[in-house]
Amino acid sequence: MFLPICKADMEKRGWDQCDFVYIVGDAYVDHPSFGHAIISRCLEAKGYKVGIISQPDWHDLNSFQILGKPRLGFLVTAGNIDSMVNHYSVNKRRRDKDNYSDDGIMGKRPDRATIVYCQKLREIYGNDMPIIIGGIEASLRRFAHYDYWDDKVRKSILIDSGADLLLYGMGENSIVEMADALNSGLNIHDVTYIRGSAYKCKNIDYLYDFVMLDSYEDICEDKAKYCDSFLKQYQNTDALNADILVEPYKGWFVVCNPPAFPLSQEEMDATYSLPYERTFHPTYHYIPAIEEVQFSIISNRGCFGACSFCALASHQGRRISSRSKESIVEEATKITHHKDFKGYIHDIGGPTANFYHPSCYKQLEHGTCKTKQCLDPKPCPNLVVSHKDYLEILRAVRQIPRVKKVFVRSGIRYDYLMYDPDDTFFRELVQHHISGQLKVAPEHVSNKVLRYMGKCNHELYEKFRHKYIALNEEYGKNQFLVPYLMSSHPGCDLNDAIELALYLKSIHHIPQQVQDFYPTPMTLSTCMYYTEMDPYTKKPIYVAKTRQEKLYQRVLMQYTYPKNQALVIEALKKAHREDLIGYGKHCLVKPLKNSWEQKPYKKGNNKIRPKKGI
16 A cells, blocks of 8 residues: 555544655655655555655645644655756756656756755745655755856755755654654654764764864865865765764754764665565556566665765765565565556666675675775785675576566676686676676776776776677677777776777777766766865866867767767867777778768757758
8 A cells, every 4th residue: 555645544544744745756556766756655564654745745735734743753755866956967967757757757856956945845834844855866966066057066965945854865764763752752852862863063072082174164265174074074984994074064064973884684675575566556557667666676775885976975875784585585476466567676786796605704894995985996815706695596487487587677786796716696687687788887987087987997897798708609698798988988088998999999889879978976086077086185186077078088988970070070070089089990980072071960950961962
């Protein structure tokens, strides 16, 4: 049964009042891949009454009041994706589709949804009603941060939204602890002790043993201080060794408690065994986001991969939490009874599918290292590499009646795979778990750029690629390898982009889609993008920021496209690589012949022109 979305639903349950009303920027989907589903079901399991107001009309205050005033407070989330990322491409163009809204219709939520929703609730209920924010948008904006869309440093979302408490990361335990505190009679402003929470206050005389960050005003003026502040945040993401962080503002302090402890396997199993409907609410026609996840299973959380452009470590942490084989098999068995199930489990994985255990045993006692990474720039001597337990899960699910195929579509970390001396998992991956093509993320070929990205060197990817091809030949498979590649990452200049184009030519691969670097909050790469320096050394690095600089790097990855020819030539001339313009086998592009071909491609200006004389 879905949770109440209107007064009539409350009456059917015999409720006069909700304990919590959950304001959600996504459509209401009761599936464990959606944060609002997990949080609401966790509260329900502890006896709390939760109602859902999904995508309220922020122009109409009445839409925030359809469930009445809650007994304990409002919960607010922008949804599964930051609302600005959801709404805008990297070129700041408004997207045409919102996969988290009915029929993919765009415009069902405002920009900066968390802030807008909180402001509307304050307008209606004043300061007496507790407002607790969470989800990816709030989690990654808990401190002052560079905002790509405004091109400036914005304050903590706690300041801008007026919320009382922010729960960051994976919040199953912290949300229940907060609910129990309010239910016991505590004021929301006294709930300052919860792990995985942040709040604002006027003074910090009661605090001890904390790390003071540079003030908001200072990091706006000094990019070196911005780097220092970010690194302190970046190095305090593990529950066992993180410090309390305090960020001062004029008139306020934002206090961030250490992260919540990762869930134990028993807690993970309990979370995913809750009575989810595993689909969207019947009031909707169709929610496109359900397509990939409806018959997928989450097996783990966290990531020790430490890619610079990823904020997972700041949200879920670097330590892996995982579910038991029995729990995953039980969920897979339930899936097989769904009326639309066709025999295919689309995925068993997580942020990184083949990270099933913590990267080393020392993490369990001391936490993850603050200044060292597990895989970058080379594997730590303490790294434990094993795919045995994950492989046993895949084998068990393959044996379930009505299951025809089990795919692994979430990210495979190929360097971790190559570090495993036992290639049994690699072999069975190729034999049983690829749906025609395997997607991996080498991201680039220049080792200089890969170092800034926090990725392994290109030579290891080549070893992986050759072994993948060899295994497919050995087993008679015709399965492709699709590399995700990124343009315009900080540190990547035009020469690096040309090196990537030449590599693509050598392997006869042109990506259909190009991933341009997107500066999102709380990533190391975004810090580099904004400051144009290496945060660790403070040395300047090149950053492609203008539209033209980014365009050159993007078209070089699709140098064979006729519409890109003029721009590719421009880019090669700018880099003084005219040797790559011509008819030789080593060349990327042929010289232009006609005057009309010399005009750079513009949208709508790519019509095929007739040959002369026709």
